[in-house]
Amino acid sequence: MSNLNNKKIAVLAADGYEQSELESPVEALKKEGAIVEIISLKSGEIKAMKDHEWSNSVAVDKTVSDAKVSDYDALLLPGGVLNPDAVRADKDAVAFVKEFFTAQKPVAAICHGPQTLINAEVVKGVKMTSFKAISKDLQNAGAEWVDEEVVTDGNLTTSRKPEDLPAFNRRIIEEFGK
Template sequence: MTADITGRAVAFLVAPEGIEQVELTEPWTAVEQAGGDPVLVSTQSGRVQGFHHLDKADTFPVDAVVGETGADSYDALVLPGGVANPDYLRTVGDAVRFTHAFFEQGKPVAAICHAPWLLVEADVVRGRTVTSFPSVRTDLVNAGAEWVDREVVTDRGLVTSRTPKDLAAFNAKLVEEIAEGEHRAQARSAERVSAGPAGGHSRK
């Protein structure tokens, strides 16, 4: 039975393009079906471009711009993958600060495939057990994480998975973590990060 997250606002942070579409649409649907309110956040207004591997797919309307909204407006964060998507986001200061703020506030975060690159940039994986697309493993280990090869891993409110093949497990676990709410251990872990960015801006 799916956990009930009625009324919970869930931010989906993506770049303007390079998103692996299924890693956006399937978790989005899972949040909606559980009663949640998914919100598409990007670095600029307009529409974002989804991809099926290297081929352009659909576009999706942006609900909020990352520099104009903050983690305090949401109950959880989902980070879809794709190679170009997180690779771009980790160069955007507002996106890094937005992500780090969820950890400071103890809120659930779910990242799949290449998306943990953004977690590395936000310096929030130190001392955590995670998984990812195999090519991201070295970056995570160098950032202080313990990497394991499992379809889904949960550590103090952080959910990670490897590839689209793991989406069923990923979706179930992210909804479960959102239903559980804030994790004090998540916030304590963020407090121990010595060089982490500051929290996000308030949403208007």
């Protein structure tokens, strides 16, 4: 039996999320018994990007303005270019992310997902990784950026790109299950 049985995981995403970076971890978490909810800026559905083209959609379970951090055990921030750009510009979304850190709950972000962490002002002094294109942004925000497949520092786990998903998924199952 997994440590994720009945753990409730919030996945915060918006239109333009990278399809594999949402679908692969969600599938891995559900396989381990986690309850996963998609939280977004709007109700209805959000659309993925795959190979720079619009792709699948997923149903939104709750808008971020209606979601409460106390209802969740952990947070996942998938990447994509458009997705984190929209999420980090939303004050409710940024407050939601910041509250996970205040509550010392596990958070995981992959690829461009860590951009939202910059706006939540939670990266200073934290060892982390991301898609290389945003490494300078993270360093400028005070993060200790490293080019590694998966990095965990305290309650934060980060990864670089879709190719890192197998290692990322294994680590978040471990971290979210603590």
